[in-house]
Amino acid sequence: MPSLFDPIELGAIHAPNRILMAPLTRGRATREHVPTPIMADYYAQRASAGLVISEATGISRQGLGWPYAPGLWTDEQTAAWQPVTKAVHDAGGRIIAQLWHMGRIVHPDFLDGEKPVSSSATTAPGQAHTYAGKQPYVEARQIDVAEIPSLLDDDERATRNAIAAGFDGVQLHAANGYLIDQFLRDGANSRGDRYGGTPENRIRLLVEVVERIASVAGADRTAVRLSPNGDSQGVIDSNPESVFVPAARALDAIGIAFLELRELAPNGTFGSTTQPKVSPAIREAFGRPLVLNQDFQHDDAQAVLDSGLADAVAFGRTFLANPDLPERFRRRATLNPDVVATWYSQGPEGYVDYPALEDESEAA
Ligand SMILES: Cc1cc2nc3c(=O)[nH]c(=O)nc-3n(C[C@H](O)[C@H](O)[C@H](O)COP(=O)(O)O)c2cc1C
Numbered sequence: 001m002p003s004l005f006d007p008i009e010l011g012a013i014h015a016p017n018r019i020l021m022a023p024l025t026r027g028r029a030t031r032e033h034v035p036t037p038i039m040a041d042y043y044a045q046r047a048s049a050g051l052v053i054s055e056a057t058g059i060s061r062q063g064l065g066w067p068y069a070p071g072l073w074t075d076e077q078t079a080a081w082q083p084v085t086k087a088v089h090d091a092g093g094r095i096i097a098q099l100w101h102m103g104r105i106v107h108p109d110f111l112d113g114e115k116p117v118s119s120s121a122t123t124a125p126g127q128a129h130t131y132a133g134k135q136p137y138v139e140a141r142q143i144d145v146a147e148i149p150s151l152l153d154d155d156e157r158a159t160r161n162a163i164a165a166g167f168d169g170v171q172l173h174a175a176n177g178y179l180i181d182q183f184l185r186d187g188a189n190s191r192g193d194r195y196g197g198t199p200e201n202r203i204r205l206l207v208e209v210v211e212r213i214a215s216v217a218g219a220d221r222t223a224v225r226l227s228p229n230g231d232s233q234g235v236i237d238s239n240p241e242s243v244f245v246p247a248a249r250a251l252d253a254i255g256i257a258f259l260e261l262r263e264l265a266p267n268g269t270f271g272s273t274t275q276p277k278v279s280p281a282i283r284e285a286f287g288r289p290l291v292l293n294q295d296f297q298h299d300d301a302q303a304v305l306d307s308g309l310a311d312a313v314a315f316g317r318t319f320l321a322n323p324d325l326p327e328r329f330r331r332r333a334t335l336n337p338d339v340v341a342t343w344y345s346q347g348p349e350g351y352v353d354y355p356a357l358e359d360e361s362e363a364a
Helices: 035-043 075-090 145-164 179-184 203-216 240-252 277-284 300-308 317-321 326-331 355-364
Strands: 008-009 013-015 020-023 052-058 095-100 127-130 133-136 170-174 222-226 258-262 290-291 312-316
Touching: 020 052, 020 326, 035 075, 052 145, 075 095, 075 145, 095 145, 145 170, 145 203, 170 179, 170 203, 179 203, 179 240, 203 222, 203 240, 222 240, 240 277, 258 277, 277 290, 300 312, 312 317, 326 355
Parallel strands: 020 312, 052 095, 095 170, 170 222, 222 258, 258 290, 290 312
Antiparallel strands: 008 013, 127 133
């Protein structure tokens, strides 16, 4: 069985190790959602990941409702990503862009007062992060079938921009209760048309978006992230295997580079659930590289490769706080803990100042 330190081909992307950086929203772009120079430093510090998956990046104004999160729908945003991807490449790394439409999670403050869109007219539980602080979510407007083509166009434009910006590929964010997930899971989707009801109908938008993205980036540079079990921002399915296994089969048929699953466990440290994991069934249905995430450390990540359940593991909070995570694992070094207060704060603190091992020995 492979080691975490063995290389892997993720479609057309050669990853020199199987320790991936999970997508992490950090809120260091401008208010106009333009990447900033400090983001190049942050990502370059983490270039030793087998592959860096960028923070979620808006495909359109309609789809982005997170303060200071970056986008990929304007020329200015695209140009500002170029130094970021170049810095990662110059540091010997690889980076793909995670493409994001938040659906009902977008607060009207980001939309000049208009309602956000979703699969159905539902309201997410809890409160939105906005420039005016936390505010309750509002009821979404059910997206009309006639609007789907322009949604696909937005995905296509963002993919084109990602490639122009120098990304090695893209990952569709179809997880965590955002727009695609709002279509996938029956807890949020009560549509009566061909995008709702049966699992086949609920995966239709996912498949259409992935096909459109792949037509631009190439299927072998297109990845997908799903969160099949548990509750994500009020989105949950009554029978996860019934929808996520056919979804995985459809993605396999398209020939995507890899599938990443964020799964919750009963004792999770960042969300938990009693719904069983779907990854064993997805492993059977999906013949391409499978990446698992959530709550992994060195030993249990190696164990999951040993078990044959996954080909690589993505690390979120540990990569956030340890820019040299693969080297720390290799040396079995102590890990920096992440600081929650600076997850989404602006500025360098808690962003580019987590020390690498060398910095620590210099300081000692
Ligand atoms: C600060 C922060 C930001 C995150 N942003 C994203 C994101 O932009 N896209 C995404 O798919 N998941 C996001 N996540 C989820 C992580 O990718 C990952 O699934 C989660 O941290 C669990 O993995 P871990 O146990 O290795 O930290 C975020 C998590 C954190 C802590």
